[in-house]
Amino acid sequence: MTKTEENMATAKIVYASMTGNTQEIAEIVQEALEDRGVPTELTEMSQAVAADFADADICVVAAYTYSDGGPGLLPEEGEDFYDDLRALDLSGKVFGTTGSGDRFYDDFATAVDMFADAFTAAGATKGAEGVKVDLAAEAEDIDNLEIFADQLIAAAAKLA
Numbered sequence: 001m002t003k004t005e006e007n008m009a010t011a012k013i014v015y016a017s018m019t020g021n022t023q024e025i026a027e028i029v030q031e032a033l034e035d036r037g038v039p040t041e042l043t044e045m046s047q048a049v050a051a052d053f054a055d056a057d058i059c060v061v062a063a064y065t066y067s068d069g070g071p072g073l074l075p076e077e078g079e080d081f082y083d084d085l086r087a088l089d090l091s092g093k094v095f096g097t098t099g100s101g102d103r104f105y106d107d108f109a110t111a112v113d114m115f116a117d118a119f120t121a122a123g124a125t126k127g128a129e130g131v132k133v134d135l136a137a138e139a140e141d142i143d144n145l146e147i148f149a150d151q152l153i154a155a156a157a158k159l160a
């Protein structure tokens with residue numbers, strides 16, 4: 001496992017965002033983790049490969065949900081990433097998922113659940129329930145994202 005000198009966990013957040021809502025959510029999580037002493041790398045999904053999670057103790061995906069009329073609900077740039085993620089061995093790592101959606105849709109923020117399933121398939125341990133945000137994050141969402149960060153850190157400490 002990757003550890004800093006103080007035996008503190010490190011985190012990696014990969015996000016997909018079309019209009020900025022999920023990017024902001026990812027940045028809120030990054031800031032919350034860093035405020036709590038966890039060095040956190042933030043990468044846009046099309047610039048990342050799932051195997052990058054091998055270098056982190058806490059793995060986070062933040063993704064919007066996008067239904068194109070077909071069965072797909074993942075961001076287009078997330079489809080390969082999703083398949084690659086499922087095929088990894090991330091045992092010993094903690095994961096959390098979050099993202100923006102729109103309550104107007106029946107499949108509200110379903111990508112948050114789908115990425116959680118992919119992490120589970122990869123053998124990672126869920127450190128916090130997924131946080132689904134309706135459009136842009138508001139004060140209550142920010143509180144929930146800070147709790148999410150706390151729970152991920154606590155879960156990583158337990159696994160270490």
Ligand SMILES: Cc1cc2nc3c(=O)[nH]c(=O)nc-3n(C[C@H](O)[C@H](O)[C@H](O)COP(=O)(O)O)c2cc1C
Nearest residue numbers: 017018019020021022064067100101102105108109
């Ligand atoms: C064509 C289209 C389809 C969408 N489908 C869904 C959907 O199935 N479920 C959902 O929760 N949100 C859906 N959304 C809403 C987006 O997920 C929402 O606007 C989100 O805030 C976008 O996040 P971003 O700003 O990070 O890109 C859809 C948006 C568009 C434009």
